[in-house]
Amino acid sequence: MRALLVWLALTSSAQAQEFIDAEHALNDEDFYRLVACAAPPMDACQKQIVKWDKADLSVGITKMDRAYLGGKAKRAQAALARAIQEVNSAGSAINLRRDDKNPDIEILFLDIPRGGEIRGSGFTRLEGTPISAAGVRVFVSESSILKAVIIFTPALQIRAYESAMLEEITQGLGFLTDIGGTFYETRSIFSQSSNALTKLGKQDIMALGQHYPAR
Template identity: 40%
Template sequence: MRAAALCLALAAGPVAAQEDYIATHGRLTDEEFYRLVACGAPPGGECDMPFVRWPREAARALPIALAPPPPGYSPALAADLEGALSRAIAEINSAGAAIRLVRAEAKGLPPAITVTPLNYGNGERIAGSGIPDLEGSTMGAAFVYIWWDGRHRITEGRILMADDLPQDEVYPVLLEELTQSLGFMIDIRNPAYERDSVFSEDSNSVTRLGAQDRAALRRHYPR
């Protein structure tokens, strides 16, 4: 089951969509890695999308919320998501970038990014997601969807989580999706990154941000 079934972005104008991974070989330089995950540029190539970021004022304390699970949702999985979200926030905050995530309810703030559990599993068709462009899409492990304005400032993020994730994949999947919702829309398909990057297309087992993941965060949100 893929960690990121689809990555779409809605800008001020039409929907902008692209392949959500790029295949490469061998280790990339920090520059190549950053450009791949942040603007869809293959090594030595041009960007396929703009660099998008949360604005500086929002990034100081970006509120994240876990939506209530739908009726019939597994209580055990809901508890796993609750713990995974707090853990993922702590991991991202440890990267040293000029962005800090907080739990929206703890700060009494409306969420900028909402994590929404769905009553849909891998391979099922989505309905009632609240995102028209995703209706009828095939569910994977998760979807991440962000909106940005004409100045390439992210204004809202949504993460949709499947209801049949194996327990040991709940946290790695959520860590990847939450990191992607900060402006990193593209995964990397490369065996060299399957064990040490949350952006690996073919792995749902990475539980810590890799060195290049952290470097990309710090470059995208420099202090």
Template identity: 35%
Template sequence: MSRRAALILAGLLATEAPAQQADWLATTGKLSGEDFYRLVSCRALPGGPCTLDPVRWPPEKAIDLRVALLDPPPGYPQGTARRMSVALDHAIAEINSVGAALRLRRVAAAAAADITVHLPRVPEGGLITGTGIEGVDGSPIEAALVTIWWDDRMALTSAAIVMAETIPPADILPIMLEELTQAMGLMTDIRNPLYDSLSVLAEDSNSVAHLGPQDREALRRHYPGGSP
């Protein structure tokens, strides 16, 4: 059974709490690189218009994005915490290997991070508690949830990832990679059986533990100017 991640979008200047929304589009067959990029970056069906304005980290921040895994609460399973930590290191290394104008580095939990990863004692299907983030606490979670904020220039300002405590060990690595990739601004998953083994952004699969060729191309297009 697929364990889904969810996405919360929140403009920094909005006064209301962020709203959760469906974060996938259904397609059939292999997409061109252009169609795949537009689907994941601006929620466009092949040949159709964008339905979201693209958001991305500003260049000066994108080249040094700080990511922190926050300390789990008392009683959190130590084995799960270790797997989450390994998965985060793997996800950072995958994104850094793409050749985009994008560089992530892990910082201590107490440091000021641009992206925070939260490990609450919340099972799949439960309601998130303990993050202290308005609009995130109280939200339902299946496997994971990523929340992004941006300013009036459509520049990302911060992101928060929440991982459910009961994700099966085999799914932790793919799900962490998907969430961190979405936190780069590639906000829409693809529902298409062909992509279940090709993309970390596949809606119905948690089997992809490495960025696929079109995932990597999409990140390079979103953050051009990096080193091959």
């Protein structure tokens, strides 16, 4: 049996965020390698490149605790619809479709205290592991992604839902390292220090297309 690993990436508001600083513009190849395999500019990869073996993927909200009922739930649903549309319009091979029953990429809105541990996820490997505002966990076998789980907590402010939803879904496609520094705060969904963007940046689209070339 092949070893099963859990890889993770967290939103910019998380304390344990994995990121690499880039204070200036990166060329496309350095940008891609940074977000895809944690390679500092002009340096070697620090992580394995991982990706889905299929391009047609389902994504959906499979759990929403009572703490989110009302305005937060409506905002979450709208954020997911926009994120799906944004990824699908990027021109890569990836096609996302909504499925709240048994999706490839599961989204959980859990009532977890800030800085607490994951509880009630339904995934044994995730239970008891720390989480801050939000994050994505990716189950990997060799270089293939088998499942992605996105977790939101009440610590994430509602105004950040659109940006965080798009970021976590995109990271769940295999981009598990964020970009530190101020330059990319207004240029990339992978910015470690900002939740300002609600659309993919120019180099985000490039990276997605390089990871999953259009057929």
